[in-house]
Amino acid sequence: MPQYKLTVNNKEFTANADAEMPLLWVLRDLLDLTGTKYGCGVASCGACTVLVDDVPVRSCQLQVQNCGSAKITTIEGLSEDGTHPIQQAWEKVSVPQCGYCQAGQIMNVAGLLKKYKQPTEEQINEMMAGNLCRCGTYTRIREAIHSVIEEVNK
Amino acid sequence: MKTRFDRRNFIKISSAAGGSLILGMLLPTACKEPEAVATCSFQPHPILKIDNTGKITVYVARQEIGQGVNTSIPMIVAEELDADWKNIAVEIAAYGTMQPGDHDTGGSQSVLLDYEKLRKAGATAKAMLVNAAAAKWKTTATACATEASMVTNSNSKETIAYSELVCDAAKLAVPKDVTLKSPKNYTLIGKATKKSNIKDILTGKAIYGIDVKVPGMVYAVIERCPVLKGKLVKFDDSACKQVGGFIQCVTVASSAAPMHLHAGVAVIANNIWSALQARKVLKVEWDEGTENTDSTEALFTRFAAKSTGKPTYEVFKKGNAPAAQKAATNKIDVTYTAPFLAHGTMEPMNFIAAVTKDSCELWGGLQLPDWATNTIAEDLGIKKEKVKTNLTLMGGGFGRRLHFDYALEAARIAKQIDKPVKLIWDRTDDIRNDTYRPANLHRMQAAWDADGKLQAWQHHHVATSIAIMTDGPEAKNVPEMLGGASSDLWYDVPNVHTGYSHVDFNLQRGWVRAVEICVNTLPVECLIDEIATAQQKEPLAFRLSLLENRPAYETEITKFRQDPNRIANVLKLAAEKIGWSEPRKPNHFMGIAGHHFTFAKAYGAHAIEIELIAPKKFRIVRIVAAVDCGIVINPDGLKNQMEGGTVFALSQALMSEINVENNRVVEDSFFNYKIMHFNEMPPLEIHYVESQEDPGGIGEVGLPTVAPALCNALAAAGSRPRTLPIKKEGFEWV
Numbered sequence: 001m002p003q004y005k006l007t008v009n010n011k012e013f014t015a016n017a018d019a020e021m022p023l024l025w026v027l028r029d030l031l032d033l034t035g036t037k038y039g040c041g042v043a044s045c046g047a048c049t050v051l052v053d054d055v056p057v058r059s060c061q062l063q064v065q066n067c068g069s070a071k072i073t074t075i076e077g078l079s080e081d082g083t084h085p086i087q088q089a090w091e092k093v094s095v096p097q098c099g100y101c102q103a104g105q106i107m108n109v110a111g112l113l114k115k116y117k118q119p120t121e122e123q124i125n126e127m128m129a130g131n132l133c134r135c136g137t138y139t140r141i142r143e144a145i146h147s148v149i150e151e152v153n154k
Numbered sequence: 155m156k157t158r159f160d161r162r163n164f165i166k167i168s169s170a171a172g173g174s175l176i177l178g179m180l181l182p183t184a185c186k187e188p189e190a191v192a193t194c195s196f197q198p199h200p201i202l203k204i205d206n207t208g209k210i211t212v213y214v215a216r217q218e219i220g221q222g223v224n225t226s227i228p229m230i231v232a233e234e235l236d237a238d239w240k241n242i243a244v245e246i247a248a249y250g251t252m253q254p255g256d257h258d259t260g261g262s263q264s265v266l267l268d269y270e271k272l273r274k275a276g277a278t279a280k281a282m283l284v285n286a287a288a289a290k291w292k293t294t295a296t297a298c299a300t301e302a303s304m305v306t307n308s309n310s311k312e313t314i315a316y317s318e319l320v321c322d323a324a325k326l327a328v329p330k331d332v333t334l335k336s337p338k339n340y341t342l343i344g345k346a347t348k349k350s351n352i353k354d355i356l357t358g359k360a361i362y363g364i365d366v367k368v369p370g371m372v373y374a375v376i377e378r379c380p381v382l383k384g385k386l387v388k389f390d391d392s393a394c395k396q397v398g399g400f401i402q403c404v405t406v407a408s409s410a411a412p413m414h415l416h417a418g419v420a421v422i423a424n425n426i427w428s429a430l431q432a433r434k435v436l437k438v439e440w441d442e443g444t445e446n447t448d449s450t451e452a453l454f455t456r457f458a459a460k461s462t463g464k465p466t467y468e469v470f471k472k473g474n475a476p477a478a479q480k481a482a483t484n485k486i487d488v489t490y491t492a493p494f495l496a497h498g499t500m501e502p503m504n505f506i507a508a509v510t511k512d513s514c515e516l517w518g519g520l521q522l523p524d525w526a527t528n529t530i531a532e533d534l535g536i537k538k539e540k541v542k543t544n545l546t547l548m549g550g551g552f553g554r555r556l557h558f559d560y561a562l563e564a565a566r567i568a569k570q571i572d573k574p575v576k577l578i579w580d581r582t583d584d585i586r587n588d589t590y591r592p593a594n595l596h597r598m599q600a601a602w603d604a605d606g607k608l609q610a611w612q613h614h615h616v617a618t619s620i621a622i623m624t625d626g627p628e629a630k631n632v633p634e635m636l637g638g639a640s641s642d643l644w645y646d647v648p649n650v651h652t653g654y655s656h657v658d659f660n661l662q663r664g665w666v667r668a669v670e671i672c673v674n675t676l677p678v679e680c681l682i683d684e685i686a687t688a689q690q691k692e693p694l695a696f697r698l699s700l701l702e703n704r705p706a707y708e709t710e711i712t713k714f715r716q717d718p719n720r721i722a723n724v725l726k727l728a729a730e731k732i733g734w735s736e737p738r739k740p741n742h743f744m745g746i747a748g749h750h751f752t753f754a755k756a757y758g759a760h761a762i763e764i765e766l767i768a769p770k771k772f773r774i775v776r777i778v779a780a781v782d783c784g785i786v787i788n789p790d791g792l793k794n795q796m797e798g799g800t801v802f803a804l805s806q807a808l809m810s811e812i813n814v815e816n817n818r819v820v821e822d823s824f825f826n827y828k829i830m831h832f833n834e835m836p837p838l839e840i841h842y843v844e845s846q847e848d849p850g851g852i853g854e855v856g857l858p859t860v861a862p863a864l865c866n867a868l869a870a871a872g873s874r875p876r877t878l879p880i881k882k883e884g885f886e887w888v
Contacts, residue, residue, distance in 0.1 A: 001398060018398055021427045029373075029425050034365035035358015037549070039500050040581035041430075044824040047500055075358035082357040090356050094348045094790050097798055098220025099355030100362060100500040100549025125833035132824060134500045134550050135220045136801025137794070138835040 004064050008033065009077025019065040023057075024048045026064050027074060035075040035103050039132070046131030049104040049111075050074050056111030056127075075103035078110060086110055089148035097135035105131050105141055109148070118153055196324035198282060199275035200251050202231055208303065208317035210237050213247035216268065217259035217521055218351075219551030220798070221853040222791035225350045226265050227272060229787055233342045234276030234335060236300035237316070244350040249523055249543040257545065259521045260556050260665070262754035262851025265787055269849055277332040285329075286322035287314055337785055337846050346790035351547075363518035363546040364504045368574040371506065373426045374567050375433050375578060376406055378416035378587060381817040382660050383408065385441040386417045393435035394421060399428030403436065404570040406563055411626035413529060413559050414662050416587060420567045426578055442817075445660035450814040453593060454491060456657050457616045461489065461597035465614050465653020467633035470640035470711055473649030475599075478610035482601030485610075486684055490598065490677040492878040494812035495591040495666055496827055501549020502584040503560035507567070508574035513540040514565065515574070519548035519555050526558035530565045552802070553665040557589040585827050586819040589664025590812055592617040592635070596677035600647075606689045608700070611647040613639050613677065619656040620663045632656050638858070639674035641710035642752050644718050645682060645700045660817050667802060668854035671751050672861075676878065679747035679862035683869060693866065694729055694746055698722050701748075714752040720782050721748045723843060724759040727780035731841050732761040741766045742775060745867030747859035755850030756783035760800070760863040766871040771886045774836035774864070777804075782843035783850040789842070792852050796840040799856020805829040807861035808887060809879050 006013045008031065015030045022041075027033040027050070036059055039047030043058040050059045051073040078084045082091070086106050096102045105128075112119055112127045119127070124145055133141065192205035203211045212228040228244050231237075249257060280300055287305040288295045291312065299306045303316045337343070354360040379386065391403040401422045409415035419438055423429035479485060505518035507530075514536050520526045523543055531538045548555055564577040579587070594617035601610040615636055621629040633654035638644075640652045686696035706717035725748040729735070734744060743766060748759035763775040779796050786792050809828035813820040821827040865875050868885065875883045 018427060018431075020431075021425075025425065025427045028365075029427075032367075033358075034361070037362075037500070038364065038502070038578075040502075040823060042581065042823055042825070044581070045500065075356075079357075082353050087356045091348065091352055094346075094352065094794070096220075096349060096352060096355045097222070097794055098218075098500065098548065098550045099349075099351075099360055100220075102355055103358050106356065128832040131832060132500065132829060133832075134498055134552070134802075134829065135794075136798035136830065138801060138830070138832045139797055139838050140794070141832065142835070 002065070004067065006067055006072060007069065008072045009074060015064065017064050020063045022060050023050070023062045023064055023067060023072070024059040027059060033074050033076055037100055037103055039101065039104070045101070046108060047101050047104040049107040049131065051107055051111055054111065054114040056108045075107060078106065085148050085151050089144040089151065093140050093144040093147060095137050095140040095144050097137055101131065101133045105133065109145055113148070113152065118149060194321035194324055196282070196320060198279045198328050201247065201272070202275050202279055204279060204316060204320055206317050206320040208241050208315060209243055210235070210241045210303070211243045211245055213245050213251065215247040215252045215256040216264040217257065217519070217545060217548065217551070218246070219259065219521065219548045219555070221795060222349060222788060223259070223264045225347055226787040226791055227268060228350060229342055229347055230265070230269060230272040231276040233340055234273045235280045236302070238303040239342060239347070241303050246545055249527070249545050254524055257523045259551070260553065262751070262756070262853040262855065264851070265849050266755060266851045273334050274332060277334055278329060281329045281332045282323040282326050283316050283319045285326055286319040289322065290314070343785065343787050344789065347788050348790065360547055362501050362549045364501055364549070364578065366506055366517045366546060368506055368508065368517065371574045371576050372401060372422050372424055372571070373429045373578065374420045374422045374575050375426070375429045375580065376418040376420045376563060376583070377433050377436055377438055378418040378583070379408070379440045379442065381442050381446045382414060382416055382662055383443055383445055384417055385443070386419065387439040387441050389419045389439070390437040393437070394432035397423070397428055397432040397435065399423045399425050400432040402571070404567055406566050409562065412624045413557065413562050414623060415559055415563060418563070422567070422571065422575065430580065446817045448660060448814070448817050450494065450593060453657065453659050454595065457491070457595035458489070460655050460657055461595055461614050461616045466655040468651070468653045469633050469636045470650060470652045475610040475612045475649040475651040478649040479599055479601045479612060482603065482609055484603070484688070485599065485601040486681070486688060487599045488681065488684065488876060489595060490680060490876045491595045492593065492673060492676065494593045494661065494814070495806060495810055496585055496588040496812055497552045497554035497666055498585065498824070498827060498829055499548070499550030499552060499554050502581055503579040504577060505561040505564040506574055506576045507561070507564040509534060509565060509568040512536060515542045515544070516561060516565070517544040517546065518561060519546050520558055520561060521551050521553070521555040522558070526561050529558070530562055533562060534565055534569055552667040553669070554589065557664045559589070581824070582822045585821050585823060587662070589662050591666035591669060592620060592663045594673050598677050598681045600681060600685055602685065602689070606691070608645065608647045608685070610649045611643065611645070613652040614655065615639070615653070615674065616655045616657060618659045618661070618663055620665065622656065623663045635670040635673065637670040637674060637712070637752060638749060639678055640712070642712050642714060642716055642750065643678065644716065644721055644750050646704050661814060668857040671749065671854070672803065672858040675747065675749045675858035676861050676865070679749065679859060680865050680876070683745070683866045684874070687869065694725060694734060697725060697748065709752070712752060716750055716752065720757040721750055721759070724748055724757045724780040724782050727841055727843065728759040728761040728778050731780065731839065732763060732776060732778040734761060743867050743871040745863045745865065745870060747862035747866060749858050751855045751858065754783070754852070754855055756781060756852060756855040758855045758859055760859040762863045762867045764867045764871060767888065770873055770884050771888065772868065772871065773888050777836055777838045778841065779838070779856060780841045780843070781852070781855055782845060783852050783855060784845050784847035785849050786842060787849060792842060793840045795852045796856040797838060799854065800838055800860055801830050801835065803857040803860035807864050807878055807880060809881060811879050811882070
């Protein structure tokens, strides 16, 4: 079985995996990073979103053989202790219900803010449209996004 | 498998038992399981442990599925204990440490049922700490005051922390009677409080069922017969053996009531990816039987035919509605329909089981763990006491995990192999093998006299029964799905007939968030609007005229206390907040609906403003929800639930539907089983009534009035939808 060296959350990992195994399962089952969630496996929900070189990617669609030397960031690596401005905004607004989709939501917002310093409503809608929340926390996610935009642009 | 679960009984019995389980089971367990630094602790009730480091652990028996019981329940305990919220640690109560039924989580019942018990547990612990302080100070308990995990001597003004009293309190007798606070003196209840595990959720540390790992565990996925009640003829896994990591295939037998399973072949591998890959090359031949050509289109035709006759089951009869209808000159006769619906929890079904010859261990999310554990024990032929169930957080419940088909499958697989096995459903498995909310059709008839006074109301609910799924063909509670529309119809009409007819269909059915109240509120709250329109009356005023002068009463069959004035109040609150009586902008229209969520003891309303862009094309300008669920434990949790309930119901009103062709579900992912997306979300606000009444439930109350309020707004704009999702009638929203 091929061996892959991956950089996840600024740490080096080695994974013995089938070349086509999606990054999602490498993270969850081989590296024990279960903060990244499986929701659909076909990029219809966004629960598995991680950053790959600062771009939000559905980890269920990225094969381990294509990760190369990219810097991968998961929810566990966003901050040491939940103090990243996005996590703080999520806490302030009290966003989660079941919480299952929120790692994907937060990582997608991390990507949004890497792309746009002050995204417009249209840019927010476009970027967040693919992240589903069955509990229906959308109103609070929007509020938290606006809160973090304000915070980081102070 | 004979184990039965009666949902109506669960709701009824549990409601009655609400305040009575309590103090008989209080046993002081001094210094039990000391923590690393704690040298003393006491546990005056299984749900509460206090140790001398100051840590106060609340073991939450109800399952956390996103509805916030892991916060509201500890808040109630902490309130009566006068604990500092910062000292509270929350843990999932281990299965088996509570009384039967205590872990069950459904019907918006958790807070409603446990309120008294939780208060008494907190008050009992507080009394013991106070008694310990009084003994230390050689004074009386009445001379001691408590606040923020401290006792103060009212005479000397000395203070002492709870932590310093734990070792003494542990030696004291548990008081039989304790005084509870007056709700007027609550300081924590009523204060917006963040979820107790919010930090874990936001850092990826929260462990859901799908995240659990057990040493030596292997992984399984199941290829299932595409139709229920099919059989396996044979399978060929020779190609699977070429897939790295593949271990073996085992069969999973089909199963009937109480928990239906499709026949299946489980593909087992040493990681989930290999199992998924091997499944793709597995060859299976099924005997689908004869029930494999039906469709939802044909089912709705049968529903319509059935609806014109007399209901199979007469559920509620007052006066003579058919005669009053016949005699009247002003009448209406209309039909409303709604499709099968899937739950679509974000965490797909999954479960871990390890089975030996005479024991079994289970890990995962279950809303009714007693039912699951007992049924699985029976299925495996293992004594109940030899089954250890480990409960986890769930990535959404919505009633899906009241059913435990996925857990039974895992147990049946694990029985055949000598390792623990984690079963995961992929999203297609999840959408295509759900316990669907029944498709339903309602024939509604009403009549009124020359003065506009309602004289007759007939409601014929035609659907595919859930009870026949859970209890088998001889089910006694087939017509149980008339909640909110039988004796508990909130409008005062002298002649009422309601009935139910079941039409068979080979598809699994089950309870989905707010089930029957949601299903019945659509026809009830649309029909009343249609009658108001026919009488050229203002729809809100028309409702209020039927509700405001009706005194509270006990409903005849369901025995719920129902106060029509509380429906009137939430209707008025929603109307006020949306600006119902203010001049409307051109092409802007509003709809409203109210209801009593009977078994949750809560009253809810929605008002929706739309802008008509072209005929049948609209945008939702704003949604306002109003709720009265008695005293509010956690306003933040309440608002979150009402927001979430509204979004859930908005999906149902606008877009969600499960279609069946050849007894196979057509939809297979969130690409075609549509639910609300972030960018589609209209502005939404939640308001609640300040109340001192005992708490009701909230998890389901946000749903029932969304679709009727939207349909009523569209009717005001010129065209009334009577079919959900409304896209089926050509409505388009932007």
